[in-house]
Amino acid sequence: MHDFRTVAVLGAGTMGRGIAQVCAQAGFVTRLFDVAPGQVDAALGSIRAGLERAIEKGKITNESRSETLGALVACADLARACADADLVIEAAPESMDLKVELLGRARDAALPHALLASNTSSLSITELGRRLAAPARTLGLHFFNPPPVMELLEVVHGVDTSAETVDAALLLARRLGKTPIVVRDAPGFATSRLGVVIGAEAIRMLESGVASVVDIDRAMELGYRHPMGPLKLSDLVGLDVRLAILEHLHRELGEQFRPPSLLRQMVRAGRLGKKSGQGFYRWTERGPEV
Numbered sequence: 001m002h003d004f005r006t007v008a009v010l011g012a013g014t015m016g017r018g019i020a021q022v023c024a025q026a027g028f029v030t031r032l033f034d035v036a037p038g039q040v041d042a043a044l045g046s047i048r049a050g051l052e053r054a055i056e057k058g059k060i061t062n063e064s065r066s067e068t069l070g071a072l073v074a075c076a077d078l079a080r081a082c083a084d085a086d087l088v089i090e091a092a093p094e095s096m097d098l099k100v101e102l103l104g105r106a107r108d109a110a111l112p113h114a115l116l117a118s119n120t121s122s123l124s125i126t127e128l129g130r131r132l133a134a135p136a137r138t139l140g141l142h143f144f145n146p147p148p149v150m151e152l153l154e155v156v157h158g159v160d161t162s163a164e165t166v167d168a169a170l171l172l173a174r175r176l177g178k179t180p181i182v183v184r185d186a187p188g189f190a191t192s193r194l195g196v197v198i199g200a201e202a203i204r205m206l207e208s209g210v211a212s213v214v215d216i217d218r219a220m221e222l223g224y225r226h227p228m229g230p231l232k233l234s235d236l237v238g239l240d241v242r243l244a245i246l247e248h249l250h251r252e253l254g255e256q257f258r259p260p261s262l263l264r265q266m267v268r269a270g271r272l273g274k275k276s277g278q279g280f281y282r283w284t285e286r287g288p289e290v
C-alpha cells in the first residue's frame with residue numbers, strides 16, 4: 001500500500017496551485033513546477049495571500065500557515081520536481097498529447113512505483129495509461145475549483161488501473177480532507193459531462209437573447225439553489241478550459257456538446273473569465289461585476 005511522502009504537481013495555473021496547497025496542508029512535501037516563467041512564483045504568492053485571508057477569518061493558525069508554506073517547494077525543473085516523488089499530479093492544459101509528454105517525463109524521474117495522476121476534466125485515463133506504458137498506476141484525480149475549498153475528489157480508473165492504485169487514491173482523498181467518488185473512465189466522467197451541458201446551454205440562451213447574464217445566473221441560483229450560476233461558474237473555471245472540454249466531448253459523445261459560437265469567439269478574444277479579468281463578468285479585487 002502506498003504511503004505518500006512527496007508529491008509533484010505539474011502546472012501551477014488555476015488548479016495546480018490549489019492542488020499544491022491542499023497537498024502541502026495535508027503535510028506532504030509538495031513540489032510545484034510550471035513551464036511558464038514566473039508562474040510558480042505567482043502561484044506561491046496567491047497561496048500565501050489565500051492563507052493570510054484564512055488567518056484573518058480565524059480558519060487557520062499562524063503555525064499551520066507556516067507549516068503549509070514550509071512544505072511547498074518551487075521547482076524550475078521538472079526532473080527535480082519529480083525526483084523521489086511517489087505521487088505526480090499534472091494540472092496542465094486539457095490536451096492529451098501534452099499530458100502524455102509531461103507525465104512521460106515525470107514517470108522517468110519519479111520513484112518506480114509512483115502513481116501518475118491527471119487532473120483532466122474529460123480525457124481518457126485508459127489512453128493516458130497505455131501511452132505512458134504504465135496503465136496500472138495511472139489514474140484521474142479530478143479536483144474542483146477552488147481545490148482548497150471544494151470537497152469532492154473524483155477518482156477515475158482506466159480499464160487497466162489497478163485496484164491497489166484506486167485504494168491508495170481513496171486513502172489519499174481522506175488524508176486531503178476530500179470526499180471521493182470512484183468513476184469508470186468515460187468522457188467527462190460523472191461531473192464535467194453534466195456540468196458543461198448546463199454551462200453551454202446558458203451560453204446559447206445568452207446568444208439567443210433569452211435573458212441577461214445576471215438573470216440567467218439568478219435563475220439557477222434562486223430557482224434551483226445552485227451556489228453559483230452557470231455563466232459565473234464558466235468564468236471561474238476558465239472559458240478556454242470549458243471550450244477544450246466541450247470540443248473533446250463533442251468528438252466523443254456527439255452533437256449535444258457542440259461548443260457555442262459565442263464561447264469560441266470569447267476565447268479567440270482572450271476573454272477567458274476570472275483568470276484574464278474579463279469573461280461574462282469583469283473580475284476585479286471586489287469580485288465579479290457586469
Ligand code: NAD
Pocket residue numbers: 010011012013014015016033034035036039090091092093094095098102119120121122142143144145236237238241275
Ligand atoms: P490553467 O490554464 O489555469 O493552468 C495551466 C497551467 O499549465 C499554466 O500555468 C501553464 O503555464 C501550465 N503549463 C502549460 N504547459 C505546461 C507544461 N508543458 N509543463 C508544465 N506546465 C505547463 O488551467 P487549469 O484551469 O488549471 O486546468 C488544468 C487542468 O485541470 C486541465 O486539464 C483542466 O481540464 C483541469 N481542470 C480545470 C478546472 C477548472 O475549474 N479550471 C477544474 C477541474 C479540472
